[in-house]
Amino acid sequence: MHIVIMTHGGGSPYHGPNMRWYFLGKALRDLDFRITIVSSSYFHKYHELPNTDGDVTHENIDGIKYVWLKTRSYQRRLGQVFNQFQFAFKAYRYATSDLVPADVDVVVASSPHPFVIYAANRLAHQRKVPLLYEVRDLWPLVIRGLSGAPAYHPYLLLLKFTEWFAVRKADVIASVKPGDKDYFQQMYDFDVQRFFYAPNGFYVDKVPEVSLLPEEGCGSGDLSTPESPFVVGYVGALSSYYGINDLIEAARLLQDDRQIRFRIVGGGEDLNKLRDMAKQYELTNIEFVGPVPKSDVLRELQSFNACYVGLKDVEANRYGISCNKLFEYMHAGKPVIASYKTDYDPVAFARCGITVPSGNPSMIANAVMRLKENPSLCHKLGKAGANYFYDNHEFSVVANKYYELFHSLKKTIK
Known part of the structure; x- marks a missing residue:
């Protein structure tokens, strides 16, 4: 055919x-x-x-x-x-x-x-x-x-x-x-x-090993050390539509917690503006990596403990969310912090994360803290997302x- x-x-x-x-x-x-x-x-x-x-x-x-x-x-x-x-x-x-x-x-x-x-x-x-x-x-x-x-x-x-x-x-x-x-x-x-x-x-040409978070310990890297940070990551385009400014505001609220770090991977029209915003707040807990080759995305995702996806509140999102980055997060077996408003929430369907309304940095910060303090929940959500991805996406x-x-x-x- x-x-x-x-x-x-x-x-x-x-x-x-x-x-x-x-x-x-x-x-x-x-x-x-x-x-x-x-x-x-x-x-x-x-x-x-x-x-x-x-x-x-x-x-x-x-x-x-x-x-x-x-x-x-x-x-x-x-x-x-x-x-x-x-x-x-x-x-x-x-x-x-x-x-x-x-x-x-x-x-x-x-x-x-x-x-x-x-x-x-x-x-x-x-x-x-x-x-x-x-x-x-x-x-x-x-x-x-x-x-x-x-x-x-x-x-x-x-x-x-x-x-x-x-x-x-x-x-x-x-x-x-x-x-x-x-x-x-x-x-x-x-x-x-x-x-x-x-x-x-x-x-997926070949099924890679999914790096699920352990049920004990919250950090990346050497999970046996208490100094290991809890990394919240984002991979994708940087524009006002994707709510990165809300993530930076959440990082500002959490800057006193030395165990939490934010890693933003990607380029776009708002990259310099977002960097300036973090610099203005004198944030030391956030890193802008810039764009990386597609072949390096999975490696970046494996270094995260939780992944962020945000969307501006527009009427079209009421009918569903279909960001490629979300399915990459699921595939990597990472819990998702989602910030948007929709009647059809894939994160809820997959039971793979925490969804909060758009434009609410304090609720994003609360979701980060909840995941950081509950490693078994991170493991459960990440596993659910990976299973949902292979069954549906x-x-x-x-x-x-x-x-x-x-x-x-x-x-x-x-």
């Missing part, structure tokens, strides 16, 4: 994020699927741009076929929007040509921005095959929540129309968050029988769900 995925940022380990369909593609390849990913040649998250030759470039990456559509680079928001339109236009233009082979069985339009739905719908209609619209972020809802732009902004109106078009045309709406079915039902009187939950996660599990869906679509839609 041949699946074609159209997504703006179809990354790989050689180019950078987003790598969801690279890893799902590897898992589906093991189930005898053929995967083609149609993607933009430029995306601001790539750390290495693909080599392109003309408007359309074909490349095989680890058994997955990539089709790169040439698009312009950008530095500012307006350029990013132009890049989105350019990719959507070229995908639509080439959808009925030799962009992909004739033997297509299912077409997937994968967000975050929904403009790929037009090209995907054209290809699916021409080949008379099922169309699946996969939602990773609720645009325009999340954009409006983060930017504060009015609902009548032209870009948001276009996003809203495109979302309506996707709901109308797609045979199935898939999402990485279970609560998105509520959103589509409320907004579009959507038949929830057409909804498919396909969670985020990642693909390892991409071989997600790929099996897609395997069943794709085959059922092929049978029911002629």
Whole structure:
């Protein structure tokens, strides 16, 4: 069976994020699927741009076929929007040509921005095959929540129309968050029988040894010494959306406890601002490591005693949380301190940590103290998270769900 995925940022380990369909593609390849990913040649998250030759470039990456559509680079928001339109236009233009082979069985339009739905719908209609619209972020809802732009902004109106078009045309709406079915039902009187939950996660080639915390002792490193610190860590992008300022405020509240340390790994637009904030408070219990290679992330996670994930309180989060870092924390077997507001809390589902409301540093500090003083709880939560990850978020599990869906679509839609 041949699946074609159209997504703006179809990354790989050689180019950078987003790598969801690279890893799902590897898992589906093991189930005898053929995967083609149609993607933009430029995306601001790539750390290495693909080599392109003309408007359309074909490349095989680890058994997955990539089709790169040439698009312009950008530095500012307006350029990013132009890049989105350019990719959507070229995908639509080439959808009925030799962009992909004739033997297509299912077409997937994968967000975050929904403009790929037009090209995907054209290809699916021409080949008379099922169309699946996969939602990773609720645009325009999340954009409006983060930017504060009015609902009548032209870009948001276009996003809203495109979302309506996707709901109308797609045979199935898939999402990485279970609560998105509520959103589509409320907004579009959507038949929830057409909804498919396909969670985020990642693909584990080999099962590594998970470094669960011991049931006695709380520190990292040599756990037999009382001087070993209790390390609260964060790995990921540094922006106002991820609530790192609240973590710094919590570190300020706990600065008199010499056994507690905070380690922040990652880069982003707010790195210098956050460093200045910690410097202004004269904090000596927090360290900014900067970005590290993806291959070093697990090693960083193994050095933590607890992991932090925070999100700004926006309406879109009400329908669920799907941060990749959260599943990396679960996979590493670490207890999670989560700071967000949602009706669908994966930390609660997994029973792998403590959730507190967004914007409440004192409750974050209390959660740190609770874990530090209860090593057996740390062990229990970390083990629960690791088990939950392998049962629900390892991409071989997600790929099996897609395997069943794709085959059922092929049978029911002629």
